[in-house]
Amino acid sequence: MRLPNHRFLVALLAMLALTSLASTASAQDKLDRALREGQRSGQAQRVILKAKPGYDAWARKVLADRGKTIDAELPSIGGFAVEMSAGELEVLCNSTVFDGCSEDSIVRPSAAAAGKPATSAAQRRDSRKAKQSVAAPMYSAPSVNTLLGTLGVTPFEFGGYGVTVALIDSGIYPSPAFGDRIKAFYDFTGGGIRQRTAFDDYGHGTHVAGLIGGNQYLEDKEFQGVAPSVNFVGLKVLDKNGAGKTSDVIRAIEFAIANKHQFKIDIINLSLGHPIYEPAAQDPLVRAVEKASKAGIIVVVSAGNHGIDRDGDIGFAGITSPGNAPSALTVGASDHKATVTRDDDRVAVYSSNGPTWYDGLVKPDFVAPGHFLTSEAAPRSSLYKAYPQLRQKGRSGKEYMHLSGTSMATGVATGVVALMKQATLFKSMSLTPNLAKGVLQYTAIPLADDAGNDYTPLRQGGGGINARGAGALLQSLNTSVPTPNDRWSSVDPVTTIGTHAYAWAQNIVWGDNIVWGDNVYYAL
Numbered sequence: 078m079r080l081p082n083h084r085f086l087v088a089l090l091a092m093l094a095l096t097s098l099a100s101t102a103s104a105q106d107k108l109d110r111a112l113r114e115g116q117r118s119g120q121a122q123r124v125i126l127k128a129k130p131g132y133d134a135w136a137r138k139v140l141a142d143r144g145k146t147i148d149a150e151l152p153s154i155g156g157f158a159v160e161m162s163a164g165e166l167e168v169l170c171n172s173t174v175f176d177g178c179s180e181d182s183i184v185r186p187s188a189a190a191a192g193k194p195a196t197s198a199a200q201r202r203d204s205r206k207a208k209q210s211v212a213a214p215m216y217s218a219p220s221v222n223t224l225l226g227t228l229g230v231t232p233f234e235f236g237g238y239g240v241t242v243a244l245i246d247s248g249i250y251p252s253p254a255f256g257d258r259i260k261a262f263y264d265f266t267g268g269g270i271r272q273r274t275a276f277d278d279y280g281h282g283t284h285v286a287g288l289i290g291g292n293q294y295l296e297d298k299e300f301q302g303v304a305p306s307v308n309f310v311g312l313k314v315l316d317k318n319g320a321g322k323t324s325d326v327i328r329a330i331e332f333a334i335a336n337k338h339q340f341k342i343d344i345i346n347l348s349l350g351h352p353i354y355e356p357a358a359q360d361p362l363v364r365a366v367e368k369a370s371k372a373g374i375i376v377v378v379s380a381g382n383h384g385i386d387r388d389g390d391i392g393f394a395g396i397t398s399p400g401n402a403p404s405a406l407t408v409g410a411s412d413h414k415a416t417v418t419r420d421d422d423r424v425a426v427y428s429s430n431g432p433t434w435y436d437g438l439v440k441p442d443f444v445a446p447g448h449f450l451t452s453e454a455a456p457r458s459s460l461y462k463a464y465p466q467l468r469q470k471g472r473s474g475k476e477y478m479h480l481s482g483t484s485m486a487t488g489v490a491t492g493v494v495a496l497m498k499q500a501t502l503f504k505s506m507s508l509t510p511n512l513a514k515g516v517l518q519y520t521a522i523p524l525a526d527d528a529g530n531d532y533t534p535l536r537q538g539g540g541g542i543n544a545r546g547a548g549a550l551l552q553s554l555n556t557s558v559p560t561p562n563d564r565w566s567s568v569d570p571v572t573t574i575g576t577h578a579y580a581w582a583q584n585i586v587w588g589d590n591i592v593w594g595d596n597v598y599y600a601l
Contacts, residue, residue, distance in 0.1 A: 107170050107177030109355040115180065116163050123148075123181035124166065125324060125361045128155040128174060135174050143169070148268070149324045153331045154364045158324035179361050182323045182351040186247070186281045186315065187379035187397070188482035222299045224288075224446055226417035228493065229545025229574050230303060237290055237304025237495040239502055242344045243333040243374075244289070245326060246282030247315035250455035251275045254291040254302075255309065260340055262311040263332065265325040270332065278317035280458030284480050285348050286311075287453030288488035289495065297471035300451050303492025303544070304499070310340050315349065317459050323351060323362050330365040334372045343498050343508075345369055346491040347378040347405075348484035350397035353434040363402040370404035370510045375498070377491045378402065379483035380409040380441040381429035393535060395429035396440045406494070406514050407440045410447030410486040411524060411541055417575040422446075422524050424536050428483055431535040439586045442514055443521050443538040445493070447486025454478040493517070493544040500551050508551075520546030521582045522572065540582045546572040 115122045128136035149158040170178035262275040277283045292305035312329040315321040357363045366376050383395030400407040410425040425448045431440040467479045501508040518539030525531050553568040570581040
């Protein structure tokens with residue numbers, strides 16, 4: 078394994094230094110980094126105040142006495158979304174009623190450039206201007222479904238049947254590819270929670286949903302989603318420009334937890350995020366994700382698209398929130414080059430690398446194909462109208478779109494988790510968030526760069542996601558055996574993709590530790 082380069086060491090030292098400074102600052106105030114920086118402007122800011130446990134009623138009274146309007150209550154974290162002046166920040170956030178304050182940050186989808194993959198230093202520098210834009214494709218869409226092929230998945234119309242994904246995004250366009258599988262749709266933008274007919278005025282959520290479970294026409298099977306029979310609950314938090322509020326995302330997560338049994342929600346897909354401004358334990362969005370995981374919902378999140386710096390070179394510590402949530406399945410993006418083989422797969426240069434800011438956790442957990450993927454388009458949506466060069470007609474005449482980013486990789490990973498969940502339904506066993514993460518990391522196939530050196534765990538986590546291997550490992554699990562160490566039957570740690578056999582990573586990357594070994598254990 079190649080040692081981390083000097084840029085990583087510099088980033089790590091800077092992160093440790095900032096952690097030390099943050100600890101010192103906490104004695105003076107309880108504001109996150111974004112609020113402290115914004116406070117200098119003297120302008121009002123949107124804030125999430127976090128009440129101390131048992132002080133919710135007192136917090137409401139304090140806010141009411143000051144004439145503050147609560148825009149949203151966030152009971153899962155004891156939070157209140159409020160707009161506050163710079164002076165009010167200083168007084169209220171440091172009061173004994175509140176644990177502290179976080180910016181109600183703008184969240185955005187994790188979509189990136191959709192152009193030619195850059196791997197060399199020169200190519201990375203050439204790509205820097207396109208880093209935050211959507212560029213024209215440089216190779217044509219495949220004539221066969223190489224996405225499913227490289228995952229080791231055999232196209233199966235009933236894949237994901239009986240599993241429900243809560244898609245927290247910009248919405249879902251009710252395309253025939255989703256049939257009657259959109260079980261419910263709620264809009265959290267603009268205040269309140271409104272039940273509506275499914276729609277998507279930005280287009281991002283529809284593309285992600287198509288990767289998770291779009292069921293395409295026979296002529297367009299090359300664009301089939303990973304789990305084409307999965308059900309959806311659409312929770313809209315991003316507006317027509319692809320922007321949303323952290324508080325709305327938290328409300329959507331709380332809704333998914335509260336309605337888990339009514340809608341049979343198994344998985345949450347979060348292909349969005351914002352920069353990390355404070356330790357994970359204090360981050361409101363992370364805390365909401367941890368609540369969902371504790372409720373038994375598997376939360377799959379994007380790592381972010383901050384893998385290169387302003388000079389186009391590889392950068393570290395770019396994971397976004399809530400990708401820093403310990404329980405989340407955090408997904409980076411790989412470029413599978415529209416081929417089934419894994420030999421040419423590379424980590425996408427824009428995919429955010431670990432460690433996480435403040436906490437130093439090893440993230441992402443693994444990578445999945447996310448570069449130049451073709452999926453559902455939402456007609457009349459902002460993305461559809463703004464980027465006609467990214468449209469492609471299928472053989473049926475239907476128009477699709479090419480997009481890239483860890484958003485897309487997250488959708489692919491969610492589809493794989495849906496297949497895993499479906500497999501456990503037949504075995505009457507529970508696929509917990511930890512089990513799902515452990516199986517996917519253990520069976521992952523490590524990726525190497527152009528020089529043949531394995532990427533470090535800070536770039537690829539456990540490696541490239543391996544749906545076929547994950548299914549085989551789950552099938553080998555026998556929960557009726559009383560001894561945890563004996564619950565796994567013998568399974569060959571190798572998966573054949575196309576015509577080549579690939580060895581599994583056989584390690585678990587957890588928190589700030591990397592656990593290597595030949596065995597995996599499961600305790601009920």
